[in-house]
Amino acid sequence: MILAVTGGKGGVGKSTVAYNLAAHLDGVVVDGDLGMADLPASHGPDLHDVLAGRADPVEAVREDTPVALLPCGRTLAGARSGDLSEFVATVEAVERAYGTVVVDSPAGLRADVGLPLYAADACVVVTTPDESALADAVRVRELARELDAGLVRVVLNRTADDAAVESVTELLGAPVITVPDDDAVAQAQAAGQPVCRTRSDCDACRSFERLASAVDRELGPQRRVS
Amino acid sequence: MVTTETNARREDGVTLVTVRLTGDGVARRVRVDNRLDGPVWPPRCEGRPATGWDESGYEGVVPAEGCLSLGYATPAPAEGTPVAVEPLDVVRDGEPATDDDSPTDVVQRLGDPAPPREAVPLPEIDRQRAGDAEASNDDAPSSTPTDGSDTEGATESEHAQPFETEPAGDDQCDAPGDVLTDEWAVDRGGADRPADPVTAWIDRVERRVSTVERLDDAASIPTMADVLADAGGLDASRRTVRATAADRRRLLAVADRARRLADRVAASDPELTTMERLR
Numbered sequence: 227m228i229l230a231v232t233g234g235k236g237g238v239g240k241s242t243v244a245y246n247l248a249a250h251l252d253g254v255v256v257d258g259d260l261g262m263a264d265l266p267a268s269h270g271p272d273l274h275d276v277l278a279g280r281a282d283p284v285e286a287v288r289e290d291t292p293v294a295l296l297p298c299g300r301t302l303a304g305a306r307s308g309d310l311s312e313f314v315a316t317v318e319a320v321e322r323a324y325g326t327v328v329v330d331s332p333a334g335l336r337a338d339v340g341l342p343l344y345a346a347d348a349c350v351v352v353t354t355p356d357e358s359a360l361a362d363a364v365r366v367r368e369l370a371r372e373l374d375a376g377l378v379r380v381v382l383n384r385t386a387d388d389a390a391v392e393s394v395t396e397l398l399g400a401p402v403i404t405v406p407d408d409d410a411v412a413q414a415q416a417a418g419q420p421v422c423r424t425r426s427d428c429d430a431c432r433s434f435e436r437l438a439s440a441v442d443r444e445l446g447p448q449r450r451v452s
Numbered sequence: 453m454v455t456t457e458t459n460a461r462r463e464d465g466v467t468l469v470t471v472r473l474t475g476d477g478v479a480r481r482v483r484v485d486n487r488l489d490g491p492v493w494p495p496r497c498e499g500r501p502a503t504g505w506d507e508s509g510y511e512g513v514v515p516a517e518g519c520l521s522l523g524y525a526t527p528a529p530a531e532g533t534p535v536a537v538e539p540l541d542v543v544r545d546g547e548p549a550t551d552d553d554s555p556t557d558v559v560q561r562l563g564d565p566a567p568p569r570e571a572v573p574l575p576e577i578d579r580q581r582a583g584d585a586e587a588s589n590d591d592a593p594s595s596t597p598t599d600g601s602d603t604e605g606a607t608e609s610e611h612a613q614p615f616e617t618e619p620a621g622d623d624q625c626d627a628p629g630d631v632l633t634d635e636w637a638v639d640r641g642g643a644d645r646p647a648d649p650v651t652a653w654i655d656r657v658e659r660r661v662s663t664v665e666r667l668d669d670a671a672s673i674p675t676m677a678d679v680l681a682d683a684g685g686l687d688a689s690r691r692t693v694r695a696t697a698a699d700r701r702r703l704l705a706v707a708d709r710a711r712r713l714a715d716r717v718a719a720s721d722p723e724l725t726t727m728e729r730l731r
Contacts, residue, residue, distance in 0.1 A: 261567055279655045302572045310564060311500065311555040336565040337498075340558045373558070 227445050228317055228327045229253075230346035230375055233353055234362025236333035239383040240352045241265055242415055243405070243434070244330035245293055247350070249420030250438030253326030254287055254294040256317055258342050261305045263298035265330060266291060266418040274299030276316050277308025283319040292419050296320060310337055314345040335365055343375040348445055350437070351398060352381045355390045360397060367398050379403050379440050386429075403440070405433040454482060454514050456537045460530035466493075467530045471522040473537065479516045481540040483694070485509040490528025491702065497560045506691050508698030509535065513543050554684070657699045663689070664696050 229251075231244035241257075241264050248255035257265040257273060268288050271281030273296055288295045296316075299305070321327045329342040343349055349370050353363035363380070370377060377400040382390060384407040391402045405411075410425040417424065421431045455474040460467050471484055486492045486509050494505035504512040505524070514520045553561075663683050670676040683689045 261565060279652060279659075302567045306566045306569070306572055310566070311559050314555040332565070334565065335562065337559040337562040338565045340562040341555055344553070344555060344558050369562075373553075 227253075227325070227348075228321050228329065228342075228346045229378070229441060229445070230329045230331055230342035230349040230370075231352060232331040232339060232343065232349055232366050232370070233351055233359070234333065234335065234339075234364075234366035235353070235356075235359040238352050238354050238359050239381075239405070240333075241330050242411060243350065243352050243381050243383065243437075244328050245415070246411075246420045246422065246431075246434040247437055247441070248326075248328040249293045249422055250434055251326050251328065251441065253328050254296060254320055254324045256296040256320065256327055256329045257298035258313070258329045258338065259332040260298060260308070260310070260338055261302070262332065263300050265295060265297060267300060268295070268297050272297045272299040272304075273316070274301070274304030274308050277310065277312050278304075279309070279312075283316040284323045287320060287324070292423060294324065310341065313338075313341040317342070317345045333362075335362075335369060339366065340369060340373060343370050343373040346375045348378045348441075349375040350379050350381055350441070351377060351400070352383055353394070353398075354383050355385050355387065355394070360394065363398060378444050379437055381405055381433075381437065401440070403433055403437050405430050454480060454537065454539055456535075458534050460488070460534040462530050465527065466525050467528055467534075468525050469523065469530075469534045471535055471537075472519055473514045473522070474519040475514045475516050477516055479513055479543040481511065481513050481543055482520075483509065483511050483538040483540055484522060485536045485538070485694070486524070486526060486534065486698070487532065487536050488526050488528035488530065488534050489701075489705070490526040492698075493525040493527075495524065498564045499566075500556050500559055500564075503557065503560070507695045509694075511540075511691065554688075657696075657703065660692050660696050660699060663692050667693070 229247070231240050231247065233240045241259070244255050245265060255265065257263050260273065260277075263273075268291060270288065271286040273286065275281035276283050276286050276296075283296070286296055288297060317327050317329060329346065331342045332338050351363050351367055351370070353359045367377060377398065380394060380398045380400050380402045382394055382402050382404045385404055386406040388404070391404060395402045406429045408421075408428055408430040410428045411421045411430045414421040414424040420434075421428060422434065425431060453476050455476070457472040457474075458469065460469045462468075467488060467490075469486070469488070473482060473484075492505070492507060492509060494501040494510070496502060504510050510522055510524075512520060512522075666679045667676075667683060667689055670679045680686060680689060683692060
C-alpha cells in the first residue's frame with residue numbers, strides 16, 4: 227500500500243503526520259519534499275540519488291532510524307539532478323520490498339505533489355483550521371480526485387476544537403481526525419522520534435493511532451507484509 | 453495510406469527536421485523513426501519530451517481528415533531521408549488516441565518543481581574556477597600561455613555546463629563526446645553533483661536493455677503480466693523495444709569512435725622531454 231500524506235499548504239504538519247503514521251503502520255516513510263526536506267537526515271544515498279539513477283530505491287531505505295525512512299537530499303543541485311518522473315517507480319519498488327509506504331508530500335500543487343498522489347492507493351490530507359490552509363486542502367483534494375487517490379481521512383492538525391470538525395468534514399468530504407497541539411509531538415520530532423516512542427499516553431499519540439486504525443480498516447487488504 | 457512530407461535543414465550545427473503526415477480517411481496510429489545518424493532532440497514540455505516522443509522518434513495518431521505536423525532536432529548531418537514512417541493500427545471512434553496518464557504526463561501537466569538553474573549555487577571548485585577565469589580575463593595581456601591553458605573553457609557559460617545535464621537535457625547528451633570534456637570527467641563524483649551525461653545515458657540504456665531482456669525471458673503468462681506491469685504496460689514496452697533499436701545503433705557508433713580514439717592514443721607518444729628543452 228502506498229499512502230500519500232499531503233495538504234497543499236506548508237507548515238501544517240504533513241511531515242509530522244507522515245512520520246507518526248508510518249510508525250504506527252510499521253511502514254517506510256519517503257521524504258518526498260525534494261526541495262525542502264525536513265524528515266531526519268542521514269548519511270548514505272537519498273531520494274535525490276535514487277531519482278538521478280545513482281542509487282537503488284530499496285538500498286536507500288534506512289532501517290536504523292526509529293521509523294524506516296527513505297530520506298531526501300537537501301541541496302538545490304540535488305533537487306535539479308534527478309528525473310522526477312522516476313518517483314513513481316521508486317515508491318513502487320519500496321512498496322514491493324516493504325509492503326507499506328507513507329509518502330510525505332511537499333507543499334504546493336506541482337508535480338512533486340501530483341506524483342505521490344498518482345502513485346498512491348489513497349491519501350490523507352493534513353490541514354489546520356486556518357482559512358488559507360483549508361483553501362489549499364480543497365485544491366489538493368481536487369488533485370487527488372483527478373489522480374484517483376481516495377481520501378481516507380482529513381487530519382485537522384493542532385486543534386482540539388470539535389466545532390471545526392463538522393464544517394471541515396463537509397468541505398473536504400471525508401471523516402476528520404483532530405490532532406491536538408501538543409509539545410510532546412514537537413519534542414519527539416526534534417529528537418527524530420515518533421511520539422508513540424516518547425509519550426505513548428498523550429492525546430496526539432492516540433490521534434495518530436486512530437488515524438492508523440482507519441487506514442488499516444479501509445486499506446487493510448492492500449497492505450502487504452514484506 | 454498516410455502521405456508523408458519531410459524536410460531537413462542544417463542551422464548552426466544542428467539539423468532541424470520537419471514531418472507532415474496527412475490522413476487517409478481513417479485515424480491511424482503511426483510510428484516515426486529518426487533515420488539520421490544521431491540522437492533525437494525532441495520538443496519538450498516542462499523539461500520532458502513532449503507526449504509521444506521517445507529516444508528514437510515519435511508515436512501518435514494521424515487524424516482521419518487533416519494532418520499531423522512534427523518537428524525535432526538532431527546533431528546528425530542532414531543526409532538521406534530523415535525519417536521512416538510506419539503505419540500501425542487504425543484508431544476507432546471513441547478509442548483514446550493516447551495512453552492513460554503516465555508520470556511524465558503528470559509532470560508536464562502540473563509543472564516541474566525543480567529549482568531554477570540560476571538558484572543553484574556553483575560548487576566550490578566551480579566558483580574557484582570562475583574566479584580564476586575572471587582574474588585571467590582581467591589581466592589577459594600579461595597572462596602566460598600556461599595561465600591561458602588553465603582557464604581554457606572556463607567561461608561562465610561553460611562552467612554552467614554540468615548543470616545543463618539534468619534530465620531536461622539528457623536526451624541532448626546522447627552524443628556524449630560533444631558535451632563532456634576531460635576536465636569535467638575527472639572533476640565529477642561528488643554525491644551532490646549531477647550524474648555526468650555519459651554515465652546517465654549508459655545507465656538509461658542499461659535500464660532499457662534490462663527491461664527488454666526481462667520481457668524476452670518471460671515464459672509464463674503470470675510472469676509476462678508482472679514484467680509488463682513493471683515495464684509500464686504494453687505500449688510503454690513497445691516504445692522501450694523500439695528505443696533499444698536506436699540504442700544499439702548509437703552504442704555501436706560510440707564503440708567505433710572509442711576504438712578509433714584508443715588506437716590514436718596507442719599510436720601517439722610525444723617526446724615532451726625533448727620539447728621541454730625548447731622553453
